[in-house]
Amino acid sequence: MMVWLALPLTAGLYLWVKMLARRYKSPLINTIMLPALIIIAVLMLTGQDSSAYQTGTQPLNRLLELAVVAFALPLYQQAAKIREQLWPIVLCCSLSALISVGTTLIIGGILHAKPELLASIATKSITTPLAMSVSETMGGIPAIAAGLVIIVGMMGAIIGFPLLKIAGVVHPEAQGLAMGAGAHAIGIGAAAEVGPVQGAFASLAMVVSGIATAVLAPPLFHLYLWFMQ
Template identity: 55%
Template sequence: MIFYLALPLTLALYLLTRALYRRFPLPFINPVLIPMLIIMGLLAIWQLPLEQYKAGTAPITFFLEPAVVALALPLYSQMRHIRAKLLPILLCCLLAVLISVAGTLLLGHFLHTPRDMLSSVATRSITTPLAMSVSQSLGGIPDIAVAIVILVGILGALIGFPLLKLFGVKDPHAQGLAMGACSHAVGTAAAAEQGVEQGAFSSLAMVLCGILTALVAPLLFHLLA
């Protein structure tokens, strides 16, 4: 039964949450967080098979890759600004990756975190496919890496813009870079809600930080882990 209900249920919860957010634009009314919690609750309460739910939502998974590719459109629209600020953008993304990965490794060292768990958490700020690949190459557990990435993305979407406002970061380009560097695709979706510039620069940061993490994380892991 859940196989046939999975797709309409997921879409209905997403659209309802989006409509609720438009009426009450509060950070915790998130179209990823709310449907996820409801579906998890339904699967747990009625002991529904997760495999059937995943099979039922296969069309959503199929369209995920074209949706990611479509992020190139806002990037193209902001190409003039990106070219003018390319060096600062690269430096900011590199610094974000170094702080994220090195900070995780150093904290894990002091907390005596097991090596496989450490390598699963170190890739928390990049998009899910890259996080799975990089963490697995470091000896991590891909399932844990995915869970951490999703949690970080949702947390960033919830508190990212309130924090930026609290610290007086008003430039849309800086806001977008911060969201994309810290909260990958979920943060980029939240940035796109704020404006085209925020969405474009968040997409750019997500891509650059993913590439830089894939290059830098193995080196930092062997040096610091």
């Protein structure tokens, strides 16, 4: 039964939460987090197999793969601004990746975390496919990496802009870069809802941060292992 209900349930929950978000304007009413929590609850309460739900939502997965191409449109619209600030953007996103991986390894070392767990956590701020691939090359667990990416993305979408407001970050380009570098694709969705400039720079930050993490994470991780020996 879940195979047939999965698609209308997912779409219906998304539209319902979207309507609530427009009405109440609360960061806690998130169009990704709330439907996901409700669907998890439904699967647990009814005892349905999650694989049946995945099968039922395959059409949405196919559309999602195509929709990723739409990220190129805001980048094209903001191409002039991006060209003017390209190297500062690359530097900031690379530093963001360095800080993300570095702090993970430092805190993990203090807590004596297992290397495979650290390898899974270190890629928490980049998009899921890349995080799974990079963490696996370091000996991590792809499933844990994917789960952490989703959690970090949802947290960024919920508290990202309120934190930026508290910190006094009001520049649209800076807001977009922060959301894309810290909360990847989910952050891009939240940034795009705020404005086209934020969405474009968030898309760029996700790409640059992903590349920087893929380049920096393995050598930093191996350096950490050598230091801890």
